[in-house]
Amino acid sequence: xxxxxxxxxxxxxxxxxxxxxxxxxxxxxxxxxxxxxxxxxxxxxxxxxxxxxxxxxxxxxxxxxxxxxxxxxxxxxxxxxxxxxxxxxxxxxxxxxxxxxxxxxxxxxxxxxxxxxxxxxxxxxxxxxxxxxxxxxxxxxxxxxxxxxxxxxxxxxxxxxxxxxxxxxxxxxxxxxxxxxxxxxxxxxxxxxxxxxxxxxxxxxxxxxxxxxxxxxxxxxxxxxxxxxxxxxxxxxxxxxxxxxxxxxxxxxxxxxxxxxxxxxxxxxxxxxxxxxxxxxxxxxxxxxxxxxxxxxxxxxxxxxxxxxxxxxxxxx
Amino acid sequence: xxxxxxxxxxxxxxxxxxxxxxxxxxxxxxxxxxxxxxxxxxxxxxxxxxxxxxxxxxxxxxxxxxxxxxxxxxxxxxxxxxxxxxxxxxxxxxxxxxxxxxxxxxxxxxxxxxxxxxxxxxxxxxxxxxxxxxxxxxxxxxxxxxxxxxxxxxxxxxxxxxxxxxxxxxxxxxxxxxxxxxxxxxxxxxxxxxxxxxxxxxxxxxxxxxxxxxxxxxxxxxxxxxxxxxxxxxxxxxxxxxxxxxxxxxxxxxxxxxxxxxxxxxxxxxxxxxxxxxxxxxxxxxx
Numbered sequence: 347x348x349x350x351x352x353x354x355x356x357x358x359x360x361x362x363x364x365x366x367x368x369x370x371x372x373x374x375x376x377x378x379x380x381x382x383x384x385x386x387x388x389x390x391x392x393x394x395x396x397x398x399x400x401x402x403x404x405x406x407x408x409x410x411x412x413x414x415x416x417x418x419x420x421x422x423x424x425x426x427x428x429x430x431x432x433x434x435x436x437x438x439x440x441x442x443x444x445x446x447x448x449x450x451x452x453x454x455x456x457x458x459x460x461x462x463x464x465x466x467x468x469x470x471x472x473x474x475x476x477x478x479x480x481x482x483x484x485x486x487x488x489x490x491x492x493x494x495x496x497x498x499x500x501x502x503x504x505x506x507x508x509x510x511x512x513x514x515x516x517x518x519x520x521x522x523x524x525x526x527x528x529x530x531x532x533x534x535x536x537x538x539x540x541x542x543x544x545x546x547x548x549x550x551x552x553x554x555x556x557x558x559x560x561x562x563x564x565x566x567x568x569x570x571x572x573x574x575x576x577x578x579x580x581x582x583x584x585x586x587x588x589x590x591x592x593x594x595x596x597x598x599x600x601x602x603x604x605x606x607x608x609x610x611x612x613x614x615x616x617x618x619x620x621x622x623x624x625x626x627x628x629x630x631x632x633x634x635x636x637x638x639x640x641x642x643x644x645x646x647x648x649x650x651x652x653x654x655x656x657x658x659x660x661x662x663x
Numbered sequence: 664x665x666x667x668x669x670x671x672x673x674x675x676x677x678x679x680x681x682x683x684x685x686x687x688x689x690x691x692x693x694x695x696x697x698x699x700x701x702x703x704x705x706x707x708x709x710x711x712x713x714x715x716x717x718x719x720x721x722x723x724x725x726x727x728x729x730x731x732x733x734x735x736x737x738x739x740x741x742x743x744x745x746x747x748x749x750x751x752x753x754x755x756x757x758x759x760x761x762x763x764x765x766x767x768x769x770x771x772x773x774x775x776x777x778x779x780x781x782x783x784x785x786x787x788x789x790x791x792x793x794x795x796x797x798x799x800x801x802x803x804x805x806x807x808x809x810x811x812x813x814x815x816x817x818x819x820x821x822x823x824x825x826x827x828x829x830x831x832x833x834x835x836x837x838x839x840x841x842x843x844x845x846x847x848x849x850x851x852x853x854x855x856x857x858x859x860x861x862x863x864x865x866x867x868x869x870x871x872x873x874x875x876x877x878x879x880x881x882x883x884x885x886x887x888x889x890x891x892x893x894x895x896x897x898x899x900x901x902x903x904x905x906x907x908x909x910x911x912x913x914x915x916x917x918x919x920x921x922x923x924x925x926x927x928x929x930x931x932x933x934x935x936x937x938x939x940x941x942x943x944x945x946x947x948x949x950x
Contacts, residue, residue, distance in 0.1 A: 362788075363791065366795070367796065375808065378808040486934065489880070489934040489937050491884040491888060493904075493907060493908075494926040494929060494930055497911060497922055497926055500914050501914045501923070505914055505915060505917060505919075594797060596797065597799040600800075600892065601892060604892055616892045616893070619803050624807065631800060634797075635795055635800065642794070
C-alpha cells in the first residue's frame with residue numbers, strides 16, 4: 347500500500363466513523379421518549395395553526411431520514427439547534443465553554459507528555475531505585491479514577507495547604523491557569539502513569555538490543571545513542587499510548603469538570619443530560635466525538651510516519 | 664479419620680493450586696481482595712449493621728465512635744453500613760458490563776475469524792467505527808435518552824467496550840482457527856458452529872478470563888464516574904460512586920473521611936482487578 351492510499355483509506359474511515367456517529371447521536375435523540383414538538387413548546391398547548399407552523403419550521407412532519415439530513419446539514423453549517431433550557435443557540439452556548447475544555451485537555455496532555463514520557467525514559471535508562479519507585483508509584487496511580495484523584499487533590503492542595511483554588515474557572519490568563527492546575531493533574535494522573543509504564547518498557551527493550559550494545563562498544567557518546575538509537579526506536583509504542591490516552595481524556599473531561607465545578611463542555615453535557623436538554627446533548631456529543639476521532643486519526647498518521655512499514659502494508663515486528 | 668482429612672485437604676488444594684498457580688503473591692492477594700468485595704456485594708446489604716437510607720441530620724459528619732467504625736456521612740447515616748450495602752450495585756454494574764460485552768465480543772471475534780474474508784473485513788470496519796464512541800460519552804448519551812440509571816449506563820458501556828474485547832479475541836480466534844486440530848475436526852464432518860462453540864471458544868477461555876478481569880476494573884471506574892456524575896445509581900440508594908459525590912462537601916468542611924473511604928473502596932478493588940488481570944494475561948500468554 348502506498349502512502350497516498352494509506353492516507354486515503356484512513357480519511358475514508360474517518361468520514362464513515364463521523365457519519366455513523368452523527369447518525370447514532372441524532373437517532374438516539376429521535377428515539378428519546380417525549381415528542382420533539384412538546385419539547386419545543388415547553389409542554390404548553392398552542393393553537394393548531396401555530397403547532398402546524400412549528401412542525402413545518404422544524405421539519406417535524408417529515409420522515410426520519412429527511413429530519414436527519416436537515417439536522418446534519420445545519421450542523422455542518424455550524425447550527426446545532428436551540429437549547430430548550432437556555433432558549434439560546436447551542437453553538438453560541440458551546441462557544442463560550444469550549445475554551446475551558448480545550449485548555450484543560452491541552453494542559454493535561456502537556457503534563458502527560460512531559461512527566462509521563464520523561465519519567466518513563468528516566469526509569470527505563472536507570473535500573474535501580476528510580477526504576478522501582480516509578481513502577482510502584484505508577485501501579486497505584488494508574489488505577490486511580492480521575493474523580494478520586496480530584497477528591498484527594500482538593501483535600502490536600504486546596505483545603506489543607508491552600509496552594510490552589512478548589513472550584514471554579516477564575517478570571518484572566520494567569521488565574522485561569524492556576525484554577526486549571528488541579529483539574530489538569532486529576533485528569534492526567536492515571537494516563538500519566540500508563541504512559542510512563544509503557545515508555546519505560548519500550549526504552550528498556552530498545553536499550554537492551556544488539557545495535558545499542560554495538561554502538562556503546564564503538565564509543566559513540568551515550569547521549570547520541572539514547573537520542574538516535576533508543577528513543578527513535580521506542581518512539582512508536584510511546585506515540586501510540588500517548589495518543590490513545592490523550593484521546594481518552596476527552597471523555598473523562600466531563601467527570602473532572604464536574605468535580606471542580608468548571609464551566610466547560612463536559613460539565614455542561616452532564617447537566618444537559620440530567621435536564622434532558624437534547625439539542626445540547628446532541629451538539630456536545632457530536633463535537634466531543636469529532637475531537638476523539640480526529641485525535642485518533644492523527645495518532646495513526648504519526649504512527650505511519652514513524653514506522654514506514656505500516657504504510658507499506660507489512661506488519662511491524 | 665486422618666485419611667479422610669488428608670484426602671479432603673488434597674481435594675481442596677489441587678484445584679486451587681491449579682487455578683492460582685503462576686500468578687504470584689500479588690496475584691493471590693488481589694484475588695483475595697476481589698473475593699472479599701464479591702462477598703460484600705452478595706451479603707453486604709444483609710450484614711450492614713445500621714439503616715443505610717434514613718437520614719439523621721443531627722449526626723452529620725460525626726466522627727467514628729460507639730460502634731460506628733467509620734462515623735457518619737453528610738446526612739448522618741452510618742458510613743460502614745452504606746459501604747457494605749453499596750458494594751452490591753458497585754459490583755453488579757461492572758459484572759453486567761463484562762458479561763454483555765464479552766458475549767458480544769466473543770460472538771463477533773469467533774464469527775469473523777471463522778468466516779474470514781468479507782465478513783471479517785465488515786466486522787472490523789464496524790468495530791473501528793464503534794471505537795469513535797468513548798465509553799463514558801456513550802453512557803451519558805444513553806442516560807440522556809433513557810433516563811439516569813444503572814441499566815442504561817451499563818448497557819451503553821458494554822457496547823462501547825465491544826471493539827476492545829473483539830479485537831483482542833479475534834487475534835486469538837484466528838490463531839486457534841489455523842491449528843491442525845480444527846482442520847482435523849472439519850475433515851471429520853463437524854459443523855463450523857459446533858467447532859467454534861465446543862473447541863475454539865473453550866480453548867480461548869484463559870485469555871477471555873484475563874480480559875474479563877481487566878475489563879471489570881475499567882467498568883468499575885467508568886460506572887463509579889457515571890454514578891458520581893449523578894447519571895447512574897440514584898441517591899439515596901447506597902453506591903460507592905454516589906457516596907464519593909454526595910460526601911464531597913466534607914472536603915471543603917475539613918471532614919474528608921466518608922468521601923475518601925468510598926473512593927478507597929473503588930481504588931483498592933480496581934487495583935486488585937488490574938493486578939490480577941495482568942497476571943492472568945501473562946499466564947495466558949505463556950501457556
